[in-house]
Amino acid sequence: MSEPPPEIVQAYATLFEGLDQLGPGSTATREAVLALVQSRLPAMPEIADMGCGKGIAALDLAAHLPTAHITALDNHHGFIEALQGERITAICADMAAPPLPPSSLDLVWCESAIYSIGRRPALDAWRPLLRPEGLVAFSDVTWTTPSPPAEAEAFWAGEYPAMATPEAIIADLDATGFTLTDQLTAPRSDWRAYYDPLRRRLDTLAPTATGALAEVIAIMRREIAVFDRYGDSYASTWFVAAG
């Protein structure tokens, strides 16, 4: 997958200033996913949060797993520079080639970020990092219907051409040597938790925005409008799999 141009990356960084949740998500959903994996983690789990953004998941993981150590990894330095927490190590790196030793992780967590490098490259890169009983838990946007509304399909074909059905994602897991153990559909309120503060930020920035920032604002407004109209035809889905 090709990296977006630097001015677009910078525009997203500007847009996300002051926001914590950079994709659909919530503490309640993280707890629900953790409930699926917790009994399978060792006493002192070693976890990586790939594409951690501002670290909202890493902070929740550290709070809910009091003996875990979490490496929070993101390739945008500005997102992680303020991230601090007990038992959290923030590193600026590419999650397609994480600078972590082989067989060193019990859990790879990736919330709303796997799309940016592609599922199979991500899963191929992460599997060697897992210990023998290690797990991945990631969320991805998935179609909930085989025939989505044309407008939603057209929007996502432009923004996320690899968006798939859960069945296709399970096939990606199989092809990369993983075995699905659990699947969970996040509630629509997880999208609101992301979009409501974002909508306010868009309204603040829009009047003076030019260039790449104006472009990104228009895309995000369109994304929210598509969700308002057609959000039932897709979902944020969590996949838990053994490596």
Ligand SMILES: C[S@@+](CC[C@H](N)C(=O)[O-])C[C@H]1O[C@@H](n2cnc3c(N)ncnc32)[C@H](O)[C@@H]1O
């Ligand atoms: C939609 S945001 C989600 C952030 C966070 N997980 C959350 O849910 O709030 C996607 C994140 O992936 C990061 N990212 C994109 N490509 C990356 C890469 N190749 N390596 C590491 N991080 C990457 C972005 O900087 C961004 O923080």
